[in-house]
Amino acid sequence: MVDDVYQCLSAVLATARGPRELVIKGTVSALCQAYLNGGHGSDRALTLLMGLLAIAEAKCWQRDAPQLLAVLSKLSGDFLKAEDMTKFELCEVLPHFIPLSPPLTENSQGSECLCRLYKGLADVLGSKLSQSQRDPALKLAASLVQACGAEWISAGSGGSKFLALLVNLACVEVRLTLEEPGPMEMEGKKEVVTACYVLMEMGIQECLREENPLLENVQKMQLMRIMEEAFGAVIFYLREVKQEELQDPFIFASVRVLGAWMAEETSSLKQEICELLPFLVDYARKLFKEGSPAVSLPQAELVSTKGSALPQDALSFFPLTDFCYLDFAI
Numbered sequence: 001m002v003d004d005v006y007q008c009l010s011a012v013l014a015t016a017r018g019p020r021e022l023v024i025k026g027t028v029s030a031l032c033q034a035y036l037n038g039g040h041g042s043d044r045a046l047t048l049l050m051g052l053l054a055i056a057e058a059k060c061w062q063r064d065a066p067q068l069l070a071v072l073s074k075l076s077g078d079f080l081k082a083e084d085m086t087k088f089e090l091c092e093v094l095p096h097f098i099p100l101s102p103p104l105t106e107n108s109q110g111s112e113c114l115c116r117l118y119k120g121l122a123d124v125l126g127s128k129l130s131q132s133q134r135d136p137a138l139k140l141a142a143s144l145v146q147a148c149g150a151e152w153i154s155a156g157s158g159g160s161k162f163l164a165l166l167v168n169l170a171c172v173e174v175r176l177t178l179e180e181p182g183p184m185e186m187e188g189k190k191e192v193v194t195a196c197y198v199l200m201e202m203g204i205q206e207c208l209r210e211e212n213p214l215l216e217n218v219q220k221m222q223l224m225r226i227m228e229e230a231f232g233a234v235i236f237y238l239r240e241v242k243q244e245e246l247q248d249p250f251i252f253a254s255v256r257v258l259g260a261w262m263a264e265e266t267s268s269l270k271q272e273i274c275e276l277l278p279f280l281v282d283y284a285r286k287l288f289k290e291g292s293p294a295v296s297l298p299q300a301e302l303v304s305t306k307g308s309a310l311p312q313d314a315l316s317f318f319p320l321t322d323f324c325y326l327d328f329a330i
Contacts, residue, residue, distance in 0.1 A: 006044040013048060019055040028052060028060050032067035036074060050096040061099045069109050072097045076116040087124060091136035095143035104148060114152040117144060122162050125169060135192040138173065141166055142195035145202045150214060164219045167203035170196035171230035178237040190250045197257040203227055204264055228268050231261045235272045238279060246283060255283060
């Protein structure tokens with residue numbers, strides 16, 4: 001009977017009106033309870049919850065935040081305690097339960113979840129990992145950055161070292177992937193590279209923060225040098241983009257993160273940016289004229305299914321006033 005119920009719920013979820021009806025009828029709360037009770041089919045309850053959150057995250061959290069926080073609390077506790085491959089499997093599951101809305105920072109239960117996730121990720125990323133283990137960990141970290149900025153990272157020397165490690169790993173991943181991209185390998189890496197873009201944007205913000213900074217000045221200088229090399233790889237990749245690839249949301253994510261760098265580092269990579277400007281202007285003009293579907297996927301959405309549509313204007317990410325400081329030779 002329980003199996004039949006899960007099969008029916010899965011069928012309803014797959015319909016156009018199904019997710020809305022399931023949320024309204026209290027299915028989220030029931031599924032949370034089923035998972036927390038750990039009875040027969042509880043793993044299917046978790047899978048259905050992930051499906052509902054992927055489609056209707058805001059409504060789910062609006063109606064059933066306490067129940068979803070209870071699930072996240074269990075998942076984060078399991079993540080911290082796990083010492084086998086379960087830890088990396090949970091890295092894939094947890095981003096579905098990290099809301100972009102405020103619940104995580106509004107009460108003590110959410111703060112405890114963030115603390116456990118920070119400790120668990122610090123253990124994971126501080127160890128020697130294979131590619132298949134590192135990728136989901138970086139994506140989980142990016143989901144936390146999207147939801148909370150750097151607030152989930154503990155203050156003090158431990159948090160400072162972890163933040164620097166996180167940005168460093170992201171930059172290394174971007175360089176390894178973009179400097180010599182193979183077509184098949186590139187397709188499989190776009191999601192994790194976009195997660196790295198999120199972490200690099202956080203790195204830029206933290207290097208510029210003057211009030212209560214998480215990073216020491218020496219760390220900031222080191223990270224700026226490392227990020228400059230990574231953004232050199234982003235520029236290299238964009239210079240190789242073909243016309244038929246312009247609709248790819250990953251191109252939009254790459255242009256966006258480069259715009260974030262250009263806004264703060266007008267003197268860095270000046271010659272390379274000048275050479276890339278014709279492409280950037282042409283790309284922005286084409287997206288604006290065509291209303292490209294690429295821009296309906298913000299950078300965050302390549303990491304998860306969350307987020308709202310951005311304006312159909314890539315030019316909005318370019319620091320136009322800072323272009324005045326570039327020596328144009330194009």
